[in-house]
Amino acid sequence: MSAANILDRFIPSTERTFNLEGFRKELAVCVQCGYCMNYCPTRLDWLSTTPRGRILYTRELFLREQQPHTDFSAEYTNRLYQCTMCGRCGVDCNTDIKSRTMWLGVRQYMAEKGFVPGSLQELVKIVVEHHNLVAKPNDQRANWLSRVKLPYDLKSKRTAPVVYFVGCVASFFPMTQPTARSFVQILDKAGVDFTIAGGEEWCCGFPLMVAGDKESSRKLVNHNLERMKAMGARTIVLTCPGCYKVWKHEYEEIVDERHPFNVLHATEFISQLIEQQKISMGGLESKVTYHDPCDLGRNAGLYSEPRYILEKIPGLELIELENNREYCTCCGSGGDLLASNQEMALTIAGRKVAEIMATRAGTVVTACPSCVRAITMAKTSEKIRLDVADITEIVWKAMSQK
Template sequence: MDFRWIEWLLSLLCIGVSIYWFVIIVWRRFKYVQLGVPAASPDNRQGIKQALLQTFSQGKLWKDWRSGLMHLLLFYGFLHLQIGAIDLILIGLTDAHLPLPYYETFVVAQEWTVWLVLIAILYAGYRRYVEQLPRLKRSFKSGVVILFITSLMVSVIGTMLFERVITGNVSSPGSIIAVAAAAIHAPPILLVAGYKLFWWLHLLILLAFLLYVPQSKHFHLIVAPYNLVIQRPIQSIGKLHSLDLEAEDAESFGVGAIEGFSRNQLVDLYACVECGRCTQVCPAAATGKWLSPMHMITKLRDHLTEKGAAITSSSPWVPSLSTAYTVHQWHPDEEDVSSSTLQPLSLESPRGRSISQTMSRQQASWQGRYHYAALEKHAGHGVGKHKDPRELQLIGDVMSEAELWACTTCRNCEDQCPVGNEHVDKIIDMRRYLVLTEGELPADAKRAMTNIERQGNPWGLNRKDRMNWAVEWEQQDGIKVPTVKENPHFDYLLFVGSMGSYDRRSQRVMRDLVRLLQAADVSFAILGNEERSSGDTVRRLGNEFLYQELAQENIRLFEKYDVKRIVTACPHTYHTMKKEYRDYGMSESLMIYHHSELLWSLWKEGKLHLNHSIQEQVVWHDSCYLARYNDVVAEPRQLLQAVPGLTLLEMERSGKRAMCCGAGGGQMWMEETEGSRMNVARVEQALAVLPSVIGSACPYCLTMMEDGTKQLERPEVQTLDLAEIVARSVLGD
């Protein structure tokens, strides 16, 4: 009796049910994302190109070449094996293979692909559980995919082995399986049974994997390419979206609930790979602050899934016993929303609550710190008391305020993310909610913000004293710094900024920059006491209302004095004017330059002559808002390399990988109260290459580096701005 029809029926039933469930899973998560605010449709031409390039080259994964090679083998291996899977299923049901030319060569190639994928996945297990990379989780859940792929490859090998024995095809050149098949001698019934066992194992494991993928972090296999398509274009990297503060129907500003994020932002959450690269490079994480970018994304993702399921009355897990959503009850021995499973650590949260003690804080890894910070935060707000996810507060129950205020907005997390996730804008949106809707922010930040609002600078010094540095300089040395009224036909507006106007150390940088512009015969002017804060600090702190007011005031001044070009020594001012002011009506023709770009350009044009030798070992510290935000990496280095006698050194983390000094995102005006100091950690990295000078091109970085050398008691190491170094070579000071 032929039972082939029963096998056909069972296999088609399994395939049909699995595909149906797969569609249900993906559809439900799509509905959860649809709860977000509709996002403007981007111009996808560049996005599609970037997505294809990142996907098929494995993009940022190559920043760790071993990881890049491993993922390349897995990616292309699975693409190749999908054809083999169809062929294998077809043979098992019909005894006929795919009509491919050079079929035997195809089969041998499939075999070698299986071996390569098996080696790659075993190496993945080695990196996670033997080498134990700190950024990788080591729970059973984290290793499920390794078991899936390993068992899938074993089932393919078993099926191919028994097929060769049954068909007698044991002389295929280049086939290890063929050699093994030649040595097997067993009754035909056992061979057929072995073949059917491995064939069904392959089919069922493949279908189970299909269902597992969208219900796990491996949903990124489906979501990540789309996420790369909709990510911001290169020219908009780091740009914050504007809020419509005049919307009459707005009940709040910023994001105070998960559905307040845009749909594009919510796609990020399901694209996350949980690879830990973002947290590995986060300066807040590295110095013991209550922030882990990876855990932030996974907590938001799990909250979206649970709240979305509650709102839509659907189970996020398929198959499930019921289509109605049941509120999950949390237990202390389960994984929390950060999806981490580590042993309890001895930690204390910013609000003083403690958890069980088995290790000292100094022994805690960054994974442990952030897992249990999140765990404690949730436990302290009623998670585990059968609380409806719809009642959880995004800020308070899911994300703590301490996490949000720890971010320096350096974007190192985003630069490292292989799937295009954007962390900073989510943090800023939640800060906006705290500031604009709840009226809550740290005391230091509130003080700086109030001072900027009243006097136009974070110290609260008299706004009428903004030009005193230039007046005093003229009285002392006779060097005139013209205002826009005194030189109405200027080529460049020198935007001095609050640091250059009020900070004594930054004033020295500004004076050298002025002398260099005069040496190059550049026509420039300053706004003097009419200048206002650029607004970057208040925007990153969440006060969008004050930012827009300051931006519009500055734009009106630019229009009043017919400004065509602006140069500034502050990367934060440079970024917000270059990329964000245009949302408020600033002319597209108005060009913004950082002083490192302008000095480099003047040197290239032969207007600045580096005549004097400087016998210094200079290690270069890259500003986040120059290197990562605006790709200004080569210009300062080329300029320094041209200085006679100067030796340019590089830290281990430099260029776009550079570690933040700790001053961005409003942190310049806030005191670090958790962990160690970021600027000290960065200075230690600089001192490791034995410099005589730490160079930078940012007044915030300069201050932080100088404070770091003082704290480490290294007065012999100078901290100098690019303008100061170049002035020594050009002017011979």
């Protein structure tokens, strides 16, 4: 199967809302073959923890839709949310079920009925109130800049043709802030005319969409769209694949209008800078492996750009994971699972660490702050010596060698 055909299953279709007839047709083609069960990261010893089981649960939704006073147990609800939204189940689906779009629709339906796990209800409340994931004052969103030396005050720069949309994870979590610090230094050294929105940047809305709360995510989307327009942005660059996917494939549907921006992930932008000879990198004698983030790889189709960047660094040896590209295993951080079931998320991340260690590479590189966070948490918990880095950190380190 071609990568293009695989990608078609994960790029949102025109029918993204939970439509009973549309999803009944989607579910009807599932023959319960079980191929998806072999690769699901959340699979435990029960059928209900697999895509096959969740489809059975979803079919039950339709039966209950016909019954008055429909109710769902906590276990029922948790099973439907016990998913990283990684999309791996769709890669080998012989009946071409658009699984990820379906799971988003199911969660939206559950949210409309008021059946959302308590931990995700709390997450939604935090994001709606604070406009970020961590319940901190949003004007602290650019505090990570205090450790970056630039020849100008980036926070006071109000307009620019390129705006770096940082995202919540790289803005607020200390272990992932090096992603943001590295990227702004790359942009500065490459001579890019750019800025950031700072405290006027709000959460992209992706965590709320994944929780099923589309209406609340719309308010965040509208705010960010207006801010980008006011800042004169022509290009929006993102280091977070979740933010990238929302800007690239979801925003126009949510607000029902086309936005005027060129949306690029950092790996796309850095690749362009390399091709334009605006970036020069020194040698790094190191063996690394690369983890494809689910929302950047399987769910957005960006596989070549990160590898192109790594291949351009002199002395760097890339050792591929056994499961890579569209077959790459999930790190456990997606689908709001770190918020709803951290124990399961870190178990998945632990399996990812074991696969990484099998390559004998000393460093795992990825292109997602959330992946950096999950893998770092797992390797720290298991007391494993492994360097975990976003690709922006590796590029900046190589640029600093010149």
